[in-house]
Amino acid sequence: MAEEGKTVRKKIQATDRMNRIMADYFYGLNEAATSGTRKVAWCTSVGPAELLRAMGFAVHFPENHAAMLGATRLSTDLIPAANAIGYSPDICSYLTADIGAYLNGTTPLAKAYPGIESVPRPDVLVYNTNQCRDVQDWFAWYAKELGVPAIGITSPKNVNEVTTAHIDDVARQMADLVPTLEEISGARLDMERLRETVALSRECTELWKRVLDTATASPAPLTFFDGTIHMGPAVVLRGTREAIDYYTVLLAELEQRIADGVGAVEKESHRIYWDGMPVWGRLRQHSELFSGLRANVIASTYCSSWIFPSFDGSDPLRSMAKAYLELFIVRSDAYKETYIQEMLQKFRIDGIIYHDAKTCPYNSNSRYGMPQRLEAATGIPSLVISGDLNDLRCVSDEQTKTNVEAFIEQLEEGK
Amino acid sequence: MLKPVFVGLDMGASRTKVVVVDPLGELIGHSVRKSGVDFGVTASACLDDSLAMAGATRDDIVRAVSTGYGRANVAFVTGESKTEIGCLAKGCHHYFHEAITVIDIGGQDNKIVKLDSVGRRSSFKMNRKCAAGTGAFIEEMASRLDLPLERMNDLARQSTDMVKLGSYCTVFSATEVLESIRNGKKVSDIVKGIFYSVIKRVLEMDSLTERVVMTGGVVAHNPYIVEMVGEMIGRPVMVPEYPQLAGAIGAALYALDDRSQGDSNG
Numbered sequence: 105m106a107e108e109g110k111t112v113r114k115k116i117q118a119t120d121r122m123n124r125i126m127a128d129y130f131y132g133l134n135e136a137a138t139s140g141t142r143k144v145a146w147c148t149s150v151g152p153a154e155l156l157r158a159m160g161f162a163v164h165f166p167e168n169h170a171a172m173l174g175a176t177r178l179s180t181d182l183i184p185a186a187n188a189i190g191y192s193p194d195i196c197s198y199l200t201a202d203i204g205a206y207l208n209g210t211t212p213l214a215k216a217y218p219g220i221e222s223v224p225r226p227d228v229l230v231y232n233t234n235q236c237r238d239v240q241d242w243f244a245w246y247a248k249e250l251g252v253p254a255i256g257i258t259s260p261k262n263v264n265e266v267t268t269a270h271i272d273d274v275a276r277q278m279a280d281l282v283p284t285l286e287e288i289s290g291a292r293l294d295m296e297r298l299r300e301t302v303a304l305s306r307e308c309t310e311l312w313k314r315v316l317d318t319a320t321a322s323p324a325p326l327t328f329f330d331g332t333i334h335m336g337p338a339v340v341l342r343g344t345r346e347a348i349d350y351y352t353v354l355l356a357e358l359e360q361r362i363a364d365g366v367g368a369v370e371k372e373s374h375r376i377y378w379d380g381m382p383v384w385g386r387l388r389q390h391s392e393l394f395s396g397l398r399a400n401v402i403a404s405t406y407c408s409s410w411i412f413p414s415f416d417g418s419d420p421l422r423s424m425a426k427a428y429l430e431l432f433i434v435r436s437d438a439y440k441e442t443y444i445q446e447m448l449q450k451f452r453i454d455g456i457i458y459h460d461a462k463t464c465p466y467n468s469n470s471r472y473g474m475p476q477r478l479e480a481a482t483g484i485p486s487l488v489i490s491g492d493l494n495d496l497r498c499v500s501d502e503q504t505k506t507n508v509e510a511f512i513e514q515l516e517e518g519k
Numbered sequence: 520m521l522k523p524v525f526v527g528l529d530m531g532a533s534r535t536k537v538v539v540v541d542p543l544g545e546l547i548g549h550s551v552r553k554s555g556v557d558f559g560v561t562a563s564a565c566l567d568d569s570l571a572m573a574g575a576t577r578d579d580i581v582r583a584v585s586t587g588y589g590r591a592n593v594a595f596v597t598g599e600s601k602t603e604i605g606c607l608a609k610g611c612h613h614y615f616h617e618a619i620t621v622i623d624i625g626g627q628d629n630k631i632v633k634l635d636s637v638g639r640r641s642s643f644k645m646n647r648k649c650a651a652g653t654g655a656f657i658e659e660m661a662s663r664l665d666l667p668l669e670r671m672n673d674l675a676r677q678s679t680d681m682v683k684l685g686s687y688c689t690v691f692s693a694t695e696v697l698e699s700i701r702n703g704k705k706v707s708d709i710v711k712g713i714f715y716s717v718i719k720r721v722l723e724m725d726s727l728t729e730r731v732v733m734t735g736g737v738v739a740h741n742p743y744i745v746e747m748v749g750e751m752i753g754r755p756v757m758v759p760e761y762p763q764l765a766g767a768i769g770a771a772l773y774a775l776d777d778r779s780q781g782d783s784n785g
Binding site: 479485488490502503506507509510511513514517518 | 643644
């Protein structure tokens with residue numbers, strides 16, 4: 105029967121190396137902000153980070169910080185502070201957790217990295233609404249609170265095919281950011297440096313894709329839950345050599361696991377696809393829940409969202425525009441369904457789990473009939489679990505456990 | 520061992536149900552009690568009641584399987600557990616050998632499980648983290664109306680002009696009930712409206728196949744709900760002899776089923 109058992113989760117050895125480069129990154133940011141040696145830009149996670157990096161900014165990603173608030177389970181106690189100033193419990197719990205943390209004067213960075221007292225104070229806030237409108241509202245609040253400019257890109261949504269018109273629009277908006285950024289940074293944009301940065305991002309993204317693709321092996325050498333942690337450098341350090349060096353090491357370790365026939369989950373029997381955000385405060389529990397059922401969540405929409413095949417150093421601005429438009433979250437349901445079907449086939453998936461995150465409609469793809477359509481098209485069963493990325497008040501552990509156990513039972517009976 | 524028996528124990532959020540079946544799968548003992556706060560004590564009491572009814576003792580138990588929210592809390596009785604979804608499916612297929620959709624309305628959650636003609640689950644849905652549409656909703660409304668739960672069914676049946684509750688939420692529904700009282704609506708019409716609200720919440724969870732079976736404590740104690748569902752979907756709804764015991768019977772049948780032993784890693 106599908107009863108959760110005790111399993112030993114295999115630690116990825118490269119984790120220590122990742123922790124070191126992430127620490128260097130956060131200390132570097134802190135140094136920039138406290139010494140004033142470099143200007144600090146806050147950027148959305150799939151925003152024009154390459155542009156900012158190429159212009160010499162130290163780049164902080166509030167979404168990364170919000171995920172840390174979730175993973176450390178601080179978020180649920182901080183969200184109410186943002187609710188109380190008018191930011192509803194129904195909107196993005198990254199936003200409410202992050203603003204709540206600011207209002208409470210707390211950050212998990214302080215505990216993780218001694219010497220850091222706060223998130224780096226920004227000189228400019230740069231958003232891209234390709235993910236959602238909430239990021240713009242989020243940055244607007246800080247802009248007013250801290251008296252710094254918030255500038256950004258308004259992207260189209262529900263795009264089926266990314267057209268030249270879309271790319272022209274976003275590339276123009278991106279170029280329009282440059283004068284303001286030059287004024288703040290005090291230096292002209294060096295196109296050669298931008299080309300190099302975009303080329304480095306492309307290299308990073310290709311390696312990250314190869315890392316995720318190792319899960320096509322049976323047994324898969326990594327889990328979705330590993331992926332949510334190890335994607336850190338792809339989020340905050342793409343465009344740098346450090347990220348490339350890290351993924352080279354991680355890839356080698358995972359390829360060795362495949363060569364040795366070592367799976368991340370012992371006796372992997374069920375291969376699961378995860379659509380939607382992780383529940384950051386339940387990463388360990390969910391990882392153990394699945395591995396205890398000999399199920400491995402091997403592929404996901406979320407981790408794959410930091411693969412940008414269109415980055416092209418020879419045409420940096422337009423290729424960035426294209427890459428950030430081709431993102432899954434920007435696309436129509438018709439595109440998303442084709443994409444997921446390809447993933448199901450590629451990773452030989454037995455079942456799909458959709459996480460319906462209460463405060464993140466943009467990453468919850470179960471609300472417009474997609475599970476039913478995909479199940480009819482592929483015959484692969486699916487399960488929708490209700491939860492949230494950061495607000496654990498919206499999570500029922502017992503319901504999640506029963507649902508997942510019953511789903512794995514169903515898959516077992518269907519074999 | 521004088522009388523080999525197989526036990527199914529369904530430790531629900533509201534009620535604990537234990538059944539005893541013989542080697543042919545015939546129900547020979549059963550018991551239902553409030554789950555209370557000490558699951559172990561309740562499970563033991565239910566087990567002893569049902570064994571006594573079956574004319575058996577604990578020594579006669581060949582195998583026992585637990586299910587329900589408290590399934591992990593009763594390991595002293597059962598070495599194995601199954602989810603309530605699986606047990607509900609097995610219990611219902613035992614009585615209805617055809618493709619069915621099972622609607623289970625429990626104290627704290629609702630389930631819709633679809634089975635093919637050989638009893639294989641093709642899908643299932645549980646309610647969201649919300650009490651609307653569950654037994655807890657009816658209990659809350661009975662409390663607002665100051666009515667004993669056991670009167671709800673007969674009152675609903677007496678309704679001549681049902682009050683429709685529009686809200687999704689238990690708290691808002693309670694406000695609507697109070698408003699109806701203030702407006703002089705008959706209690707029977709309000710109670711039928713409460714039943715209607717439960718059914719609406721359940722039917723919006725999933726589509727139904729042709730043959731529909733209803734189970735659960737709410738169904739067992741309020742058979743009028745089954746009639747209302749039949750009217751709403753335009754076809755009769757089937758109910759097993761002991762709708763509240765469907766999950767426990769499924770657990771007992773898993774205990775009886777050799778395959779469950781082979782599949783178990785619990």
